[in-house]
Amino acid sequence: MKIAVTSKGKDLDSEVDPRFGRAAYILIVDTDSFEFEALDNSENVNAFKGAGIQAATMISDKGAEVLLTGFCGPNAFKALNAANIKVANDAAGTVKDAVNAFNGGKVSFADAANVEGHW
Amino acid sequence: MIISVASGKGGTGKTTVATNMAVSLGSDVQILDCDVEEPNAHLFLNPIINEKETVFVPVPKIDDEKCTYCKKCAEICRFRAIAVLAETVLTFPGLCHSCGGCMEVCPEKAISETDRELGVIEKGRVNGLDFILGRLRVGEAMSPPLIRKVRSFVQPDKINIIDAPPGTSCPVIAAMKDTDFVLMVTEPTPFGLHDLKLGVEAVKLLGIPCGLVINRSNIGNNDVRGYAENENLPILMKIPFDRRIAEAYSRGKLIVTEMPEWKEKFIELYNSIDKLAKREKDK
Numbered sequence: 268m269k270i271a272v273t274s275k276g277k278d279l280d281s282e283v284d285p286r287f288g289r290a291a292y293i294l295i296v297d298t299d300s301f302e303f304e305a306l307d308n309s310e311n312v313n314a315f316k317g318a319g320i321q322a323a324t325m326i327s328d329k330g331a332e333v334l335l336t337g338f339c340g341p342n343a344f345k346a347l348n349a350a351n352i353k354v355a356n357d358a359a360g361t362v363k364d365a366v367n368a369f370n371g372g373k374v375s376f377a378d379a380a381n382v383e384g385h386w
Numbered sequence: 387m388i389i390s391v392a393s394g395k396g397g398t399g400k401t402t403v404a405t406n407m408a409v410s411l412g413s414d415v416q417i418l419d420c421d422v423e424e425p426n427a428h429l430f431l432n433p434i435i436n437e438k439e440t441v442f443v444p445v446p447k448i449d450d451e452k453c454t455y456c457k458k459c460a461e462i463c464r465f466r467a468i469a470v471l472a473e474t475v476l477t478f479p480g481l482c483h484s485c486g487g488c489m490e491v492c493p494e495k496a497i498s499e500t501d502r503e504l505g506v507i508e509k510g511r512v513n514g515l516d517f518i519l520g521r522l523r524v525g526e527a528m529s530p531p532l533i534r535k536v537r538s539f540v541q542p543d544k545i546n547i548i549d550a551p552p553g554t555s556c557p558v559i560a561a562m563k564d565t566d567f568v569l570m571v572t573e574p575t576p577f578g579l580h581d582l583k584l585g586v587e588a589v590k591l592l593g594i595p596c597g598l599v600i601n602r603s604n605i606g607n608n609d610v611r612g613y614a615e616n617e618n619l620p621i622l623m624k625i626p627f628d629r630r631i632a633e634a635y636s637r638g639k640l641i642v643t644e645m646p647e648w649k650e651k652f653i654e655l656y657n658s659i660d661k662l663a664k665r666e667k668d669k
Contacts, residue, residue, distance in 0.1 A: 317466025317481055324460070327471045342478055350471035 268298045270369060271331035271352075272362045277305040279363040285337025288318030295329045296366050303362075304329070319343025323350060335365045335374065344380040356381050388546045388565040389659055390420075392589075394581030396552035398571045399601035399625065402635060403655075404549040405430045406642050408515055410652035414544045419519035420533045420561040421551040422505060429638050433510035433517035441520070441535050442501035443528075445479040446488050452496035459488035459497060480527060504532045509539070516541070530560035537561075545656070554581075554588045562589065567663040568596045569622070574606035579613060586617065595666040597659065602627040620662065623655045 273290035274281045279301065284290035289312045296303040306325060311318040319339070323346035326334060334347060335358040347354055355374040358365040368374055391404040401419075405427050408417040419427040428435075446459070446468065457470045467482035468475065479502045489497045505522040520536040522529050529551070537560075540546045550561035562568050568589045572582040582598075589596045598614055603624035614621050625631065625641075634644040642649045 314466075317478070320466045320469045320476075320478065320481075324469050324471060342481075345478075346469050346471055346476055349469075349474040349476050 268333070269295055269329065269331050270298055270333040270335060270366065271295055271326040271329070272358065272365050273334075273336040274305070274362050279303060279366070280361050282361055283335070283337065283358045283365050285358075287334070287336040287339045288320075288322045288343055289314075290322070290336070293322065293326060294362050295326065295331055296362065298366060298370055301363075301366070317342065320346045323347045323352070326350075327352060333369065335369060338382045339377065339380055340382050340384050341380040342384060344377075387544075387567075387660065387663065388540055388548065389567045389569055389663075390548040390550045390562045390565040391569045391571060392550040392558060392562055392585055393552050393571045394554060394583070394585030395572065395578050398552075398573050398578060399599070400552070400571050401427050401430065401549050402601070402625075402641065403569065403571050403599050403623075404547050406640050406648065407652045407656055408545075408547045409513070409640055410642050410649045411545060411656055413514045415514075415547065416516035416518065416539075416541055416544050417547045417549065418536050418539065419517075419549045420536050420557075421549050422520035422522045422529050422532050422536070422557070423551060425519040425521055425549075427549050428508075428517065428519060430640055431512050431515065431517060433512040433515070435508045435510040435517075437507075437509040439507045439509075441504045441507055441532050443482075443484045443504055443531050444486070444499040445482040445484065445502045446477055446497045447500040448475045448477060449496045449498065450475070452494045454494055454496075456493065458491045458493065462487045462491050483528075484531070504528065507532075507536060507539075516544070529557045533557055533560040552581075554584045558585075559588065559592070562594065563592055565594060566667075567659050568592075568594050569599060569659060570596060570619075571599045571601055572610055573602045574600055574608070574610040576607075576609070578606070579610050582610065583613070586619065595662050597622040597662060599623045599625065599655070601625045620658070622658045623651065 273284040274292045275284045293306045327350035353376045391400045419425040460468045460470045465481045510517045520532045551557045572578045597620045604626045
């Protein structure tokens with residue numbers, strides 16, 4: 268299964284970026300093989316508005332089924348929900364830690380946004 | 387004649403200046419409250435409201451039957467108001483700027499327009515003064531289309547005084563753009579000066595003649611006056627920090643009705659504006 272993890276850097280040892288829409292990078296990780304692709308999110312970091320919507324579209328296009336992040340606003344959550352992507356907003360440590368926690372069944376999925384828009 | 391009363395910093399006295407000038411001039415004057423997030427000119431003028439109108443903006447509506455998820459609408463939208471995720475098209479009406487681009491590029495003609503409520507407009511009169519205000523719907527963030535709607539009621543043969551919102555962002559530009567004169571109300575404090583500079587920069591970009599009113603002129607320091615001199619900005623009026631003025635304001639009264647000697651000063655203020663605006667036009 269492919270999952271998306273927001274990241275401060277380009278590899279699995281990078282720290283999880285708690286922001287979703289304006290995360291520095293988003294890593295699309297295969298939970299079995301740990302093969303990954305790092306998506307440069309710099310365009311969204313400086314987006315005027317709608318960063319979360321755009322990031323959600325991007326990970327949906329990459330086939331992610333789950334998102335591990337820290338904070339997710341209402342528009343992003345609405346978009347992720349439409350794309351059937353489950354959201355866990357308690358990711359911490361490195362990207363590898365977060366994926367291991369997911370594989371170990373140690374993440375809980377959110378049923379709503381956990382921050383306001385423009386957070 | 388269209389005069390916008392703006393400030394940069396909030397709470398400097400825009401409404402005080404706009405309402406007192408309007409009432410001092412008597413007839414053939416219209417006041418337009420474009421501070422649509424918190425209109426307050428009516429509190430001082432008490433107009434009789436005889437017309438109300440709800441203002442809408444068009445936003446896209448997707449016909450799921452016709453949509454082929456080609457994403458052309460999402461790609462053209464600069465404000466990310468449409469997203470295509472797998473086989474779902476989502477619209478975010480709060481982000482839409484009503485440009486119509488999505489409808490234009492949709493090859494399937496699957497997008498039509500629906501209305502989103504922005505707020506209301508109220509029109510009325512008081513003592514020969516025409517009054518109009520815009521009031522943004524609670525929770526709404528996009529005020530410029532409502533401000534433009536208020537301004538559509540400008541009467542070119544009258545003196546139109548626009549009470550602008552504070553700041554220097556889109557709502558302020560919508561209230562100042564294409565007016566004949568911008569009257570900046572400021573106060574002689576570091577905050578007042580900081581925000582005045584931002585406001586003046588915006589007015590310069592718009593190429594509109596500008597003058598200052600210094601409110602609470604006997605407090606603070608001399609930096610605003612120094613700035614005005616360097617920038618060649620005429621100081622057209624000074625209003626002192628006076629307990630009687632503060633008391634009148636706090637009771638919703640006008641300076642010119644409580645202290646009639648001020649009426650002449652506000653007429654003079656208008657005359658200076660008129661002269662400066664005409665000089666600019668003759669250039």
